[in-house]
Amino acid sequence: MPPVQPPPGVEGVVALTELPDAGWESRWTRIVAPAGLKERLLNFALFALRHRAGVDAVRLPVHGLVILSGPPGTGKTTLAGGLADQTARALGEPVLFVEIDAHAFPSQLLGESQRSVARLFERTLPDLAARGRPTIVLLDEVEALAVDRAGASLETNPVDVHRATDAVLEGVDELSRRCANVLCVATTNHAAGVDPAFVSRADLVETMGLPDAEASARILRDTMTQVVEDAVIDDAALGRLAEACVATRLDARRIRKLVLRALASRRELAVDPSRLRVADVAAVLAGGE
Numbered sequence: 070m071p072p073v074q075p076p077p078g079v080e081g082v083v084a085l086t087e088l089p090d091a092g093w094e095s096r097w098t099r100i101v102a103p104a105g106l107k108e109r110l111l112n113f114a115l116f117a118l119r120h121r122a123g124v125d126a127v128r129l130p131v132h133g134l135v136i137l138s139g140p141p142g143t144g145k146t147t148l149a150g151g152l153a154d155q156t157a158r159a160l161g162e163p164v165l166f167v168e169i170d171a172h173a174f175p176s177q178l179l180g181e182s183q184r185s186v187a188r189l190f191e192r193t194l195p196d197l198a199a200r201g202r203p204t205i206v207l208l209d210e211v212e213a214l215a216v217d218r219a220g221a222s223l224e225t226n227p228v229d230v231h232r233a234t235d236a237v238l239e240g241v242d243e244l245s246r247r248c249a250n251v252l253c254v255a256t257t258n259h260a261a262g263v264d265p266a267f268v269s270r271a272d273l274v275e276t277m278g279l280p281d282a283e284a285s286a287r288i289l290r291d292t293m294t295q296v297v298e299d300a301v302i303d304d305a306a307l308g309r310l311a312e313a314c315v316a317t318r319l320d321a322r323r324i325r326k327l328v329l330r331a332l333a334s335r336r337e338l339a340v341d342p343s344r345l346r347v348a349d350v351a352a353v354l355a356g357g358e
């Protein structure tokens with residue numbers, strides 16, 4: 070399904086997509102996550118989108134907010150999209166996926182970011198939710214939006230930061246009160262920079278870490294078989310390479326790019342990728358190319 074165009078002039082909304090979409094399935098199936106993480110995410114999304122409307126918010130304070138935290142390149146943004154796609158499949162009805170760019174808001178002008186953040190939560194998102202679909206909102210890199218007020222640097226106009234963060238907190242409260250069909254998924258690679266009151270509102274906080282040896286091996290195999298479906302893979306060499314990736318503290322994105330760099334390292338591999346072997350990928354890592 071083609072992306073639904075955001076209404077013109079709606080600031081901060083990068084994309085609107087109606088899911089499920091066959092092209093989005095890999096955002097779920099190909100992301101290697103700690104045991105149980107995906108299951109919890111999907112279960113929570115289903116519970117929140119199906120059952121929240123009838124819940125007394127004092128007895129069960131569901132905010133409809135999930136945080137995915139972890140270092141760069143560990144799959145947070147990708148998995149958020151995958152979650153929306155899987156939720157649509159499990160619900161058996163279309164889900165509207167709304168991508169917000171947190172960096173679109175801060176502004177040098179006093180009070181401006183506060184006003185635009187308030188508009189996002191009080192008007193833009195409720196308007197989108199009013200279309201009636203289960204709606205999943207990605208607040209990508211939320212540390213830019215819900216800046217920890219205690220740690221805000223003096224150079225960045227502390228009054229404005231305070232007000233913008235307050236507006237996010239009020240906005241999340243308001244959205245959860247008004248729109249039971251909305252689930253927000255916030256990602257951050259700087260959890261310490263996110264305001265604790267924002268984190269406290271999250272119903273679920275999940276951490277995506279750097280891949281361990283087993284995960285690294287799975288990611289390497291998945292990348293190599295994307296290049297050549299029946300790639301020749303020496304399991305022992307793959308295991309050693311995976312250990313080396315862990316020792317080098319490579320994130321999942323960089324592990325996949327190692328394979329790409331191996332293809333770029335020799336003309337014969339670029340021309341005929343079926344010649345790619347684990348040793349070529351290991352050579353790139355060892356050479357620090």
Ligand SMILES: Nc1ncnc2c1ncn2[C@@H]1O[C@H](COP(=O)(O)OP(=O)(O)OP(=O)(O)O)[C@@H](O)[C@H]1O
Pocket residue numbers: 099100101102139140141142143144145146147148256257258288321322323325
């Ligand atoms: N856990 C993972 N398993 C498999 N592949 C992964 C994983 N994490 C990242 N990748 C690969 O890296 C790409 C980029 O990941 P993504 O942008 O979702 O990471 P991120 O955690 O949002 O990073 P950042 O914090 O830099 O925004 C993915 O599309 C995928 O190709």
Ligand SMILES: [Mg+2]
Pocket residue numbers: 145146147209210256
């Ligand atoms: Mg990201």
